[in-house]
Amino acid sequence: MSTITAYPYLTAPEEVWSPGPWFYSLGEGPRTHLAHDFINGWDYQAQLELACEVAIDVGALRSSVRISRGHDLDLIVLVDCPAFRERWVGFRAPLTDSGEQVISCGVSLPPASIAERISLERQVVLRGEHPAPPPLPSRKGSILLRDARSRSVAVEGDGGRFPVELVDLSAMGYPDALWMLDVDTSDADRAFLAAVRLYVNSSHDAKSDLLEAGTPRGRDLVSAMGWDVLRQLVVRSAISGLDVRPDQEEGTLGAVVWSLLHNRLGYDQLADIVAALETTAEDLESRFQSAAGLFT
Amino acid sequence: MSAYLYPRLPRPAARQLLKVQEGLSLSELRSAARTSHPAAAPAPTGGRPAPDDVLEKVASSVRHACGEQWPAEASRAQGATLDRAVGRALIDNLQIIRPDAANEGVWSFLSLVLLPDIAVLRFPDRAESRLLGGPRNVFRRPWERRVVLGDLADRSGNNGQALGEDELVNIFERSRLARSHELARALAENILSVDVGNRSEYARELTKHVKRQLGAFNVDVLDPSAVRSLVAEAGSRVTAGP
Numbered sequence: 001m002s003t004i005t006a007y008p009y010l011t012a013p014e015e016v017w018s019p020g021p022w023f024y025s026l027g028e029g030p031r032t033h034l035a036h037d038f039i040n041g042w043d044y045q046a047q048l049e050l051a052c053e054v055a056i057d058v059g060a061l062r063s064s065v066r067i068s069r070g071h072d073l074d075l076i077v078l079v080d081c082p083a084f085r086e087r088w089v090g091f092r093a094p095l096t097d098s099g100e101q102v103i104s105c106g107v108s109l110p111p112a113s114i115a116e117r118i119s120l121e122r123q124v125v126l127r128g129e130h131p132a133p134p135p136l137p138s139r140k141g142s143i144l145l146r147d148a149r150s151r152s153v154a155v156e157g158d159g160g161r162f163p164v165e166l167v168d169l170s171a172m173g174y175p176d177a178l179w180m181l182d183v184d185t186s187d188a189d190r191a192f193l194a195a196v197r198l199y200v201n202s203s204h205d206a207k208s209d210l211l212e213a214g215t216p217r218g219r220d221l222v223s224a225m226g227w228d229v230l231r232q233l234v235v236r237s238a239i240s241g242l243d244v245r246p247d248q249e250e251g252t253l254g255a256v257v258w259s260l261l262h263n264r265l266g267y268d269q270l271a272d273i274v275a276a277l278e279t280t281a282e283d284l285e286s287r288f289q290s291a292a293g294l295f296t
Numbered sequence: 297m298s299a300y301l302y303p304r305l306p307r308p309a310a311r312q313l314l315k316v317q318e319g320l321s322l323s324e325l326r327s328a329a330r331t332s333h334p335a336a337a338p339a340p341t342g343g344r345p346a347p348d349d350v351l352e353k354v355a356s357s358v359r360h361a362c363g364e365q366w367p368a369e370a371s372r373a374q375g376a377t378l379d380r381a382v383g384r385a386l387i388d389n390l391q392i393i394r395p396d397a398a399n400e401g402v403w404s405f406l407s408l409v410l411l412p413d414i415a416v417l418r419f420p421d422r423a424e425s426r427l428l429g430g431p432r433n434v435f436r437r438p439w440e441r442r443v444v445l446g447d448l449a450d451r452s453g454n455n456g457q458a459l460g461e462d463e464l465v466n467i468f469e470r471s472r473l474a475r476s477h478e479l480a481r482a483l484a485e486n487i488l489s490v491d492v493g494n495r496s497e498y499a500r501e502l503t504k505h506v507k508r509q510l511g512a513f514n515v516d517v518l519d520p521s522a523v524r525s526l527v528a529e530a531g532s533r534v535t536a537g538p
Contacts, residue, residue, distance in 0.1 A: 044339070044343055044393055044395050045343070076514070076517060078516060080475065082471070083395075084394070084395070084398055085440060085444075085471060085474055085475050086475055087476055087516055089517055112299075112343075112393055112394050112395055113394070113395075114395065115394070115398035115399075116395075116398055125514050125517050139513060140517075140518060140522060141513050141514045141515060141517050141518050141522075142512065142514075143513065143514050156395075165304065165306060166337075167306045167335055168334060168335060168337075171333075172308055182306070182307045182308055194400065194430070197306065197307055199308070
């Protein structure tokens, strides 16, 4: 069978554009800065609108990739929904021939069109063929400029960061348990939202306090649950030998565990957790409490 | 047509059921099939829960689709045919709210509560990945393939054969390819139309070629005919050899 040849081509430097922050609105709700990696209040019947502005020095861009006026370039927003196994262009606008251009991007996501988590990536692409030898971009769809990192946003899961489901734990034989964390540690590259589930016992008296969290008791319960989840996630990942690395794709189980390990607990590898459990467990447990801000 | 939310079986409860069902025969599993489970409930908001008669209709349509196979456990060679029949029955009857289908608990419910007999008929080794609701679930996989490919899933190719398991795996388990539905369909059409000795090997090389191009190249901005040209071009390189 044949070998594969792929020619590199010129791409534009980041200085030629200024992609602005993202904003969102749900239904008729207010436009809100997308400051976190989750959107509260979305459900399958909600219309989600996402918007941002992108300022582009089109002349500098064209000159950097040596594509003269008359060859069409587009600014697009690529929407990727791994849970749906679907990716599509959510917004597209043509670039001018020269000068500075400010484009208002708007992505409309109708009810039931997404699930769990989406990622958004802005790109400038070549719309038509551009006959030119390497290293100049020539093929339709060539990506000339893209976000340094795509923006990943969770839309499902109470509190945004965790997929929480209400279930009757008494039906599973745990009537007095208030929550249960299920972590599938078989694959560090799996989406975090798919690998982790937090179940809250729908038949437990404290359920309302926990979920509403407006009372002092509710806040304490949430704090205790946060500590327990942090501890379980890290310890269970360590014991199972989960392969976590700093370069894992955003939104994966491995990336989340590495971030907790490195940024919250100050360790460099999960093997350190296993060693600490055997030798300095008291220090490790105190670090967990401190990192989770237990009852603070 | 109404669309429904399906009960979600939490993973711990699904694992418990896996253990309970471990030693049960196909007919015992059929007797144990139910339309509800105490730990399973639909998402609390976002739509209408599937009523019992809809669940029963889904179960009976899938069992009907597998009627010729029952009660002989499917061999590896029979798997693709059975998957096509199951995929068709699910697309016609499930009427699921699309985001609900992204939840693994829904598929665990189908394979461990509603249709445990058919799940084991298809995968007699009872591998956990087939019975729990992840991407390789016995029902989720043919349903997703049918959503993307539509009738292409049934079409016979130049060699008289529909897409086989190896060929489908090449398209769908390279998730960057399958997430562009237009590209997945173009790949399927190309594989069906090719006239080569070993079509599975061709499919493997073709998908490899196309995937290599996706890093620097955005296939999602292309119109369907350009996507087909891209795939055809990669196909020509594969058949031309090194």
